[in-house]
Amino acid sequence: MRVGTAVTTVDAAGMRAQNSSLLLNMIWRERQISRAEIARRTELSPSTVSAIVVDLERSGLVRSIGAGVSRGGRRPTLIGFCDDAFSLIGVELGATHVTAALTDLRGRVRAYRHASHAVREDPKGTLQKVRELVHAVLDAERVPRRSVAGMGVAVPSPVHPSTPGKLSPLLVPAWRDYDVQESLRSAFGLPVFVDNDANLGALSECYWGAGVNGEDLAYIKLATGIGSGHIIHGDVYRGAGGTAGEISHMAVDSSGPQCVCGLRGCLVTLIGSAALLERARELMGRKDKRTLTVRELVEGARAGEPAARQVIDGLGHYLGIAVAGLLNLLNPAIVVLGGEISSVGDLLLDPLRASVRKRALSTSMAETRIVTSALGDRAIAVGAATLVLQAALRDRTLFPLQHLGKSA
Amino acid sequence: MRVGTAVTTVDAAGMRAQNSSLLLNMIWRERQISRAEIARRTELSPSTVSAIVVDLERSGLVRSIGAGVSRGGRRPTLIGFCDDAFSLIGVELGATHVTAALTDLRGRVRAYRHASHAVREDPKGTLQKVRELVHAVLDAERVPRRSVAGMGVAVPSPVHPSTPGKLSPLLVPAWRDYDVQESLRSAFGLPVFVDNDANLGALSECYWGAGVNGEDLAYIKLATGIGSGHIIHGDVYRGAGGTAGEISHMAVDSSGPQCVCGLRGCLVTLIGSAALLERARELMGRKDKRTLTVRELVEGARAGEPAARQVIDGLGHYLGIAVAGLLNLLNPAIVVLGGEISSVGDLLLDPLRASVRKRALSTSMAETRIVTSALGDRAIAVGAATLVLQAALRDRTLFPLQHLGKSA
DNA sequence: CTGGTTTCTTCGCAGTAAGAACGAAGTCTT
DNA sequence: AAGACTTCGTTCTTACTGCGAAGAAACCAG
Numbered sequence: 043m044r045v046g047t048a049v050t051t052v053d054a055a056g057m058r059a060q061n062s063s064l065l066l067n068m069i070w071r072e073r074q075i076s077r078a079e080i081a082r083r084t085e086l087s088p089s090t091v092s093a094i095v096v097d098l099e100r101s102g103l104v105r106s107i108g109a110g111v112s113r114g115g116r117r118p119t120l121i122g123f124c125d126d127a128f129s130l131i132g133v134e135l136g137a138t139h140v141t142a143a144l145t146d147l148r149g150r151v152r153a154y155r156h157a158s159h160a161v162r163e164d165p166k167g168t169l170q171k172v173r174e175l176v177h178a179v180l181d182a183e184r185v186p187r188r189s190v191a192g193m194g195v196a197v198p199s200p201v202h203p204s205t206p207g208k209l210s211p212l213l214v215p216a217w218r219d220y221d222v223q224e225s226l227r228s229a230f231g232l233p234v235f236v237d238n239d240a241n242l243g244a245l246s247e248c249y250w251g252a253g254v255n256g257e258d259l260a261y262i263k264l265a266t267g268i269g270s271g272h273i274i275h276g277d278v279y280r281g282a283g284g285t286a287g288e289i290s291h292m293a294v295d296s297s298g299p300q301c302v303c304g305l306r307g308c309l310v311t312l313i314g315s316a317a318l319l320e321r322a323r324e325l326m327g328r329k330d331k332r333t334l335t336v337r338e339l340v341e342g343a344r345a346g347e348p349a350a351r352q353v354i355d356g357l358g359h360y361l362g363i364a365v366a367g368l369l370n371l372l373n374p375a376i377v378v379l380g381g382e383i384s385s386v387g388d389l390l391l392d393p394l395r396a397s398v399r400k401r402a403l404s405t406s407m408a409e410t411r412i413v414t415s416a417l418g419d420r421a422i423a424v425g426a427a428t429l430v431l432q433a434a435l436r437d438r439t440l441f442p443l444q445h446l447g448k449s450a
Numbered sequence: 451m452r453v454g455t456a457v458t459t460v461d462a463a464g465m466r467a468q469n470s471s472l473l474l475n476m477i478w479r480e481r482q483i484s485r486a487e488i489a490r491r492t493e494l495s496p497s498t499v500s501a502i503v504v505d506l507e508r509s510g511l512v513r514s515i516g517a518g519v520s521r522g523g524r525r526p527t528l529i530g531f532c533d534d535a536f537s538l539i540g541v542e543l544g545a546t547h548v549t550a551a552l553t554d555l556r557g558r559v560r561a562y563r564h565a566s567h568a569v570r571e572d573p574k575g576t577l578q579k580v581r582e583l584v585h586a587v588l589d590a591e592r593v594p595r596r597s598v599a600g601m602g603v604a605v606p607s608p609v610h611p612s613t614p615g616k617l618s619p620l621l622v623p624a625w626r627d628y629d630v631q632e633s634l635r636s637a638f639g640l641p642v643f644v645d646n647d648a649n650l651g652a653l654s655e656c657y658w659g660a661g662v663n664g665e666d667l668a669y670i671k672l673a674t675g676i677g678s679g680h681i682i683h684g685d686v687y688r689g690a691g692g693t694a695g696e697i698s699h700m701a702v703d704s705s706g707p708q709c710v711c712g713l714r715g716c717l718v719t720l721i722g723s724a725a726l727l728e729r730a731r732e733l734m735g736r737k738d739k740r741t742l743t744v745r746e747l748v749e750g751a752r753a754g755e756p757a758a759r760q761v762i763d764g765l766g767h768y769l770g771i772a773v774a775g776l777l778n779l780l781n782p783a784i785v786v787l788g789g790e791i792s793s794v795g796d797l798l799l800d801p802l803r804a805s806v807r808k809r810a811l812s813t814s815m816a817e818t819r820i821v822t823s824a825l826g827d828r829a830i831a832v833g834a835a836t837l838v839l840q841a842a843l844r845d846r847t848l849f850p851l852q853h854l855g856k857s858a
Numbered sequence: 859c860t861g862g863t864t865t866c867t868t869c870g871c872a873g874t875a876a877g878a879a880c881g882a883a884g885t886c887t888t
Numbered sequence: 889a890a891g892a893c894t895t896c897g898t899t900c901t902t903a904c905t906g907c908g909a910a911g912a913a914a915c916c917a918g
Contacts, residue, residue: 049472050468050472051469051472051492051493051494052460052465052468052469052905052906053465053873053905053906053907054465054872054873054874054875054905054906054907055873055874055906056465057460057461057462057464057465057873057874057875057905058873058874058875060458060460061459061460061874061875064457064458064459076896076897077896077897078895078896078897084459085459086459086875086876087875087876087877088877088896088897088898089875089876089877089897089898089899089900090874090875090876091897092897092898093874093875109883112883112884112885112894112895112896113884113885113894113895113896114884114885114886114893114894114895115883115884115885115893115894115895115896116882116883116884116885116894116895116896116897117883117884117895117896118895118896118897119896119897212812257690258689258690270779274682274687279682279780280781281666281780281781281782282665282666282781282782282783282817282818283781283783283816283817283818284781285778285781285811285817286779286780286781287778287779287781288778288779288781288811289775289778289779291778291809291810291811292774292775292778292779293702293771293774293775293809294701294704295704296702296703296704296705297704297705304808305808305809363701366700366701367697367700367701367775367779368779370693370695370696370697370699370700371678371694371695371696371697371700371775371776371779371780372687372689372694372779372780373688373689373690373691373692373693373694373695373696374689374690375690375691400712400713401699401701401711401713402699403693403696403699404620408691409690409691409693410690410691460874460875461874461875461876461904461905462874462875462876462903462904462905462906463875463904463905465874465904465905465906466904466905466906469905469906484865484866485865485866486864486865486866494906494907495906495907495908496865496866496867496907497866497867497868497869497906497907497908498905498906498907499866500866500867501905501906517914520863520864520865520914520915520916521863521864521865522862522863522864522915522916522917523862523863523864523865523914523915523916524863524864524865524866524913524914524915524916525864525865525914525915526864526865526866527865527866
């Protein structure tokens, strides 16, 4: 039985590593902070704080950035985090596209590439495409391989904790013989982290979006399928088999339409992109016209088109049933809606909140904020890069050694 | 932003505390293990292991229990955990009853008391009753106050993390001015831990029941209301506001009966005890007879009564919808059903599993076991005591100092 | 009985954080 | 403007921890 206890043994070096991480995290969070303030907050002794800061300075992760305001005595030296000390790579594999982003340690995108590709059907070509895009973003900013801490990859499939590189053979059968993590690790010689796209959307929101200060966050990705990602105690929650958050086939209306999965009224048959566009076409009465896109639906709703508004209202209604269940079950501090359709903002939030209010415990509802994402279409790729950042802030050794010369 | 990193600073004493906890946990888990084996598994040096074991022996938590089998050389001395070193108190507050259990450090009940009481309406009398029952179980085993590590209390209400002693003013308004934790702490001078009953059922299963070896576990309590508790990474998950797992009003059938909450087809209106008994009465055609009990329903189902079987089938059907949603959302390793009705076993599990299979992702379904509880009606009280055990195994200082004399 | 193995303890060593003392750099009062 | 007081950061000593080598004890095999 392994019942939630620290499983890590500690020696002197481990003690230093732990305190060092703690400081690194604090400096990263605060952006600038003095040694004295760190000592006060951590309750570490001033001498210890100084010693660790020297370490961190030597590795190039932090540096002095001038004096702060006095508190009645000598002015403190502010220590700042070096956002540019290392770069991160985030890759997003969608159903039909591949993107790569190069970010700094503050989640800022310094280079970005996008390409359409039949990801599901063509693993080999996809991996080749990824290599091209990653090289492109690295070259665009002339970033040496040495200063990259690692690579995160978002995949459109659940990821089993014990085989992080493998995609689900049921959902993406063509990838059966491919290992995303292994092939990219050997291609670039970098640490590679893989996770589900919705999970990384959640991580992105937790770090750079609406989830700031929130420990427990739920993210719902509205797209072809409906996926959710959950941050619990600041960490992505993956479940025992890595399929936590797969809510496409949650039943919300037993009298709804038949789904390919065999059930009636699955979330995806009611509010998946295909269903929404189909409904919009019906209401607009333009069956003959060429394919409608989500973008057009969003623009229509914003322009006040009744049909588009009606579709969004329906989305809010059904999504509310699922969100209410999620609130009662998980009680997150915040629910963030992502995916292109979420850009309609309040047009979606108003009916959604109304629907949720009717169904959720008033206490859990009162403590939960429901918002739409403000991070845009790069959120997933940035979330992938964030996975590396998160790991490296915990274990400094992930930041490659460099700057071996003494910085007087 | 506090993004899931160790928030604890470490010094030399903290290092020892952490390693000490690690060893204590291992000895507790293994029941008996040699120093050499501990050193191999933890990768701590033999000298360190010996030193810590001396510490633990001095505090009375472990002791030598003879020699083990040789691995080709000197026979190892086995160290065993002293299950009787301290006692734990677990209290359960139900809607209409109060129970108190005295357990050892292995979850064995050494004394148990039960009393009916109008808990919801009478806070003052309830607390008085708790004091009586606790004194009774202590006296029954002649346990001195000194050897009790603490008291856990299960309450029929969500518990907000920041105010653990307060019950929900919405669900239990009469308790507005009472603080369970504070009043019992001052009454007994012991550490008091409070949590929701379903959460503690989950904890109980994780330690003593079906969840052994499972880190992620979901427990569903089938009673007047439907509550669920979740163990995530070995810890009770409470959510941001403490209301995680309140699934009574999860919507599973939009064409179902009207619920007091305003919605149609809430779980509780379909499978709450009242609904099940009502349905059974209808099917049995004995509207005139006196009130049916859950016990009678269980016995009827076991005896093969068609009406009872049909009610259980319906329970399995609806519960399956909720469990499927839970699997897709949280993907636990195991789902445990508790509450009196769950004692029908396979009669419930068969239709439940069939219902779930139709709705859950096949991958998450494949990895999840669904079982009924085997712990009986004391599970919640024992879970409350387990809350203390869990805390004390992490932080040894919760075990009160005694045995100050040298044990040569 | 002898050589090899395993277990556990003892002792010196290295690494870490704590704490006291101190100089440096400001602020504030007079 | 001068001196007292406060805060900041460093240096040095001390205490504690875990590690590793060495050794004693206990056991097995031939």
